[in-house]
Amino acid sequence: MDRQAGTVAVEPIISVRTLRKTYTTFERGSTFAETLKSVFWRKTREVDAVRGISFAIGAGEIVGFLGPNGAGKSTTLKMLTGVLYPSDGEATVLGMTPWHDRKRYVAHIGAVFGQKSQLMWDIPPLDAFHMNRAIYRLDPARFEHTLQTLVTLLDVGDQVRKPTRQLSLGERMKCEFIMAMLHEPKVVFLDEPTIGLDVFAKERIRGFIREMNARGTTFILTTHDLDDIEQLARRVIVINHGCVVFDGDMAALQHGVGQTKRIRLATARPPGEIDLPGVTLLERIGETRVLLELDVRRQPLPAFVRWADDAFGIHDLVIEDVPIEDIIKTLYA
Amino acid sequence: MIARLRDGLAVYFCLLRGALAARMTDRADLGISMIIMLLADLVVPLTTLLVYQHGAGFTGWQRDEALLLQATFLIAKGIAFPFCFGMIWTTTELVREGTFELLLLKPRSTLLLLLGHSFQPEDTGKLLGGIALFCLALPNVTIGADADSSAALLGFAALLLLAVLTLFGFALLMTCLSFVWIGNSRLQEIFDAVSAFALYPHGIFTRSALGWLTWVIPVSVLGYLPASVLLGRPDPALPLAVGGALCFVLVVIGLWRMMLARYASAGG
Numbered sequence: 001m002d003r004q005a006g007t008v009a010v011e012p013i014i015s016v017r018t019l020r021k022t023y024t025t026f027e028r029g030s031t032f033a034e035t036l037k038s039v040f041w042r043k044t045r046e047v048d049a050v051r052g053i054s055f056a057i058g059a060g061e062i063v064g065f066l067g068p069n070g071a072g073k074s075t076t077l078k079m080l081t082g083v084l085y086p087s088d089g090e091a092t093v094l095g096m097t098p099w100h101d102r103k104r105y106v107a108h109i110g111a112v113f114g115q116k117s118q119l120m121w122d123i124p125p126l127d128a129f130h131m132n133r134a135i136y137r138l139d140p141a142r143f144e145h146t147l148q149t150l151v152t153l154l155d156v157g158d159q160v161r162k163p164t165r166q167l168s169l170g171e172r173m174k175c176e177f178i179m180a181m182l183h184e185p186k187v188v189f190l191d192e193p194t195i196g197l198d199v200f201a202k203e204r205i206r207g208f209i210r211e212m213n214a215r216g217t218t219f220i221l222t223t224h225d226l227d228d229i230e231q232l233a234r235r236v237i238v239i240n241h242g243c244v245v246f247d248g249d250m251a252a253l254q255h256g257v258g259q260t261k262r263i264r265l266a267t268a269r270p271p272g273e274i275d276l277p278g279v280t281l282l283e284r285i286g287e288t289r290v291l292l293e294l295d296v297r298r299q300p301l302p303a304f305v306r307w308a309d310d311a312f313g314i315h316d317l318v319i320e321d322v323p324i325e326d327i328i329k330t331l332y333a
Numbered sequence: 334m335i336a337r338l339r340d341g342l343a344v345y346f347c348l349l350r351g352a353l354a355a356r357m358t359d360r361a362d363l364g365i366s367m368i369i370m371l372l373a374d375l376v377v378p379l380t381t382l383l384v385y386q387h388g389a390g391f392t393g394w395q396r397d398e399a400l401l402l403q404a405t406f407l408i409a410k411g412i413a414f415p416f417c418f419g420m421i422w423t424t425t426e427l428v429r430e431g432t433f434e435l436l437l438l439k440p441r442s443t444l445l446l447l448l449g450h451s452f453q454p455e456d457t458g459k460l461l462g463g464i465a466l467f468c469l470a471l472p473n474v475t476i477g478a479d480a481d482s483s484a485a486l487l488g489f490a491a492l493l494l495l496a497v498l499t500l501f502g503f504a505l506l507m508t509c510l511s512f513v514w515i516g517n518s519r520l521q522e523i524f525d526a527v528s529a530f531a532l533y534p535h536g537i538f539t540r541s542a543l544g545w546l547t548w549v550i551p552v553s554v555l556g557y558l559p560a561s562v563l564l565g566r567p568d569p570a571l572p573l574a575v576g577g578a579l580c581f582v583l584v585v586i587g588l589w590r591m592m593l594a595r596y597a598s599a600g601g
Contacts, residue, residue, distance in 0.1 A: 083434040085594070107440035116432045122355035134347040135439050135446070137340065163358070 012056035013187060013218055014080065019089035021050040021075050049075040051242035052089060057220065057235075059186070062213050064233030064250075065222040068332045072242040073222050077189055080220070082106055094186060107136060110185035114192035117172065118179045119164045125175035126160040129182060136183040143182065150178045154208055170201030177208060181217075188212075190221045194228055206231050226324045238331045245331050253327060261301065262320040263292045268313030276307065288315070293322075341445060348449025352419075356454050363455055370458030374410070377532050378403045378466055391534045397473035398564055399534060404467035405563075406531045406556030409493060411460025413500030419451030420444075421504060421520065425511040433596065443593060447508070477565040485563050492559035495578055499551050502582040503528070509585070509592045531555035535568065551578040 027045050028038035050072040057063050067073045078084035080091060082098035082105050091098060096105045119128045133143045151157050154174040159167055167175065173193065180188060190209070194202045202225075209232055213219055221233060229236060229250070236253055238246035246253060265271070267288045274281050274290075278298030283291040294304055301319070308314055356363055378400055385396035394402070424447065427433040436446050477485030507520045514520070531552045535543055546552045553574050561568050568574070 078434065081434070081438060083437045083596075102437065103440045103442075106438050109438075111438050113435075116430075116435060118435055120351060120355055122358040123351055127351055127354060131347050131351050134344045135441050 011059065013059040014055075014057040014091070014093045014220070016056070016076075016080070016091045017054050017089055018052040019050055019054070019076065019079060019091055020048070020052045020087045021072075021079060021084065022087045023047045023049055048242050050079070050086070053239065053242070053244045055237055055244060055247055057218065059218055060213065060216055061235060062209070062219045062221060062233050064229035064236040065220055065239065066224075066229065066236060066328060066331075067239040071239045071332075073239055074191065076239065077191060077220070077222060081109060081111055081189055107183065108186055110180035110183070110188040112173075112176050112180045112188065112190050112193050114173070114195035116191075117164075117176060119172065119175055121165050122163055124161050124163055125156075125167075125172075125178070128164075128175075128179060129160070132179060132182050138183060146182055146184060147178070150181055153211060154178065154204065168201075170197050170204070173197060173201065173205060174208075177205065181212065185217065187218045187220070190219055190223070192223050192225070193221070194223065194225055202227070226328065230324055238328065240332055253324075259295060259297050260322050261294045261296060262322055263294055263304075264316075264318040264320070265290050265292060265308060265312075265314065266316035267308070268315055271308075271312045276304070279304065288312075341442070344441060345445060345449045348446065349452045352450055352452040353454055356452075366455035367458035367461075370456055371462040374407055374459050375462050375466070377529075378407075392536045394534045394536065395474070397470040398560070400466060400470040401474055401563070402534060402556050402560035403532050404463050404470055405489075405493065405496070405560045406528075407459055407463030408467060409463075409496035409500055409555055409559075410528075411457065411463045413497045413504065414456035414459055415453045417448065417451075417501045417504040418456065419453040420447040421507045421511055423447060423451040424508045428512055428596075437596075444505075444589065474564060476563060485565055488567070489559050489563035492554065492562055492575075495575060496555045496559055498582055499554050499578045502551075502578075502585045505589050506585045509588045512592045512596060528552060528555060531557065533557075547574045548577050551581050554578045 023046070024044050025047050026038075026042040028034050028042060053072075053076065065073055065077070075084065079086050080093060080098055082102040085099045093105070094108050096108075098105050119125050129147060132138075133140070138146075151160060154177065156171060156174045156178070159171045160175060160178075164172060164175070177193070193209075194205055197205065206228065209219055209221075213232075219232070221228060223229060233250060235249045236246065237244060238253075262282075264285075267290075270287050271290055274292070276299060278295040280293040280295075281290060282293050285291060294301065305314070305317065308317075381399050381403060382396070384390060385399070390396065391399050424433065427436070436443050436450075439446055476482040503524060507524060510520060527550055530538070530542075530546050535546075535553065535557055538546065543553075547554075547570055551574065553568075553570075554577075558568060558571055558574055562571070
């Protein structure tokens with residue numbers, strides 16, 4: 001699929017230009033001799049984690065940041081949160097360069113990590129919230145107001161007073177969100193925020209993200225859960241091997257592969273060899289049932305239906321879009 | 334400047350309160366740990382007592398003077414350990430888990446956050462032991478000898494503060510090493526072995542060993558130098574030793590900044 005440049009209608013709040021990060025890693029073999037040798041000498045290797053990516057994100061957007069493991073998503077996120085210095089390139093978030101003047105910058109952003117907790121295990125989340133009040137120099141009255149709003153929105157009034165270790169994963173994630181939003185950040189980075197949650201907790205978290213977005217918060221969402229992307233993001237940036245391979249809105253992503261349809265076909269006679277341009281047999285479900293993929297640019301749908309009816313006699317026909325998972329897999333390939 | 338200091342202290346005490354509350358969830362463990370810390374650090378002073386009871390001792394040092402020296406070191410450790418040394422293990426754990434960046438996402442000094450999160454109340458056992466030993470030895474020694482005793486006390490207090498600062502430097506050095514040496518459980522053992530030299534008067538060491546303990550690894554300042562000032566027998570090398578200790582702390586702070594800038598975190 002051709003790379004599409006993401007367009008930002010409003011003034012960009014995040015602007016990334018040819019951002020690059022190269023790591024030096026060590027290599028060794030797995031045999032005993034190689035392990036012993038590595039004690040004294042290790043072969044180094046340069047790894048291009050991020051290879052000069054560029055994009056812009058406007059205020060108030062929810063952007064899905066997708067990519068397979070090791071694609072460079074987390075490295076990009078770490079550079080954008082000011083945690084990591086890039087090897088080259090530029091980035092501005094809220095008019096600041098994240099890795100310069102880090103302390104001033106991080107006061108304006110929030111971050112939620114599905115697999116890294118900002119809460120303290122042995123004490124209630126409420127105590128951790130009060131620590132954040134001191135850390136972010138929040139006005140007590142405003143802090144109380146924001147806290148009440150967030151607690152009500154996420155319905156965790158009782159849970160915030162229990163020790164964190166007694167909370168369920170869903171309750172803990174809600175408290176993680178409160179922790180990240182107490183200082184009312186304009187931009188929030190989410191790294192797999194719904195990982196391991198049940199459907200109810202996921203729905204609550206997604207509703208919260210939508211609500212905060214409606215109030216003006218910009219979200220950058222990294223996830224492997226494509227339901228999150230479908231339900232929240234209007235725009236998707238797909239990164240693979242350190243490069244942006246797609247940057248556009250969800251509709252464009254689906255339309256790009258929307259030229260391909262999945263067809264479940266039940267026929268009167270067993271379909272034999274299907275040798276038609278633009279038609280791929282994906283699966284034989286039964287003697288008279290098949291799953292096909294049709295490229296409508298090469299084989300228009302009406303023509304295919306006529307051909308199939310003449311050849312095998314159509315009993316039933318279901319036409320589906322290619323699932324988002326398969327679209328993403330195409331981009332990852 | 335004062336406002337910034339007050340603001341920083343407010344954050345520090347807020348984090349310290351959290352760390353204390355977290356530690357209080359297991360009070361029995363905390364109590365036992367405090368007693369163990371107290372007893373473990375009293376082994377050397379008890380041995381010193383036995384040595385003197387059998388007619389031996391450190392040349393030029395009376396029994397209570399030697400105990401005062403050891404009490405000084407224990408007090409310095411008793412202040413520095415609960416407030417500073419926890420950051421070594423906190424950093425090791427965070428770096429190993431790849432969660433150290435959570436501290437970097439806060440708009441405050443990472444060192445301040447680390448210190449606040451890492452308060453170890455059980456180490457106050459060392460402080461209690463040190464104070465008890467100091468109170469036992471003090472009535473039996475002459476403060477300041479021929480010099481003004483209040484000047485000796487003031488000098489002692491200043492050097493005790495320097496001893497705590499130097500111990501903070503050691504803790505920060507080990508914290509820096511924990512970025513690159515993740516399995517650094519040996520660090521504390523190495524530190525304990527080296528710092529044990531602070532428990533003895535300088536008379537027992539060779540000149541070259543004294544040079545090492547004063548200029549290279551500032552151990553003298555942890556016990557011997559404050560105690561000798563309190564007893565009115567300041568070491569001629571005192572000004573240079575103080576300078577050396579301050580340089581050590583400044584170099585370690587520089588190293589900390591470098592390690593922080595180099596921190597690359599674990600994978601996604």
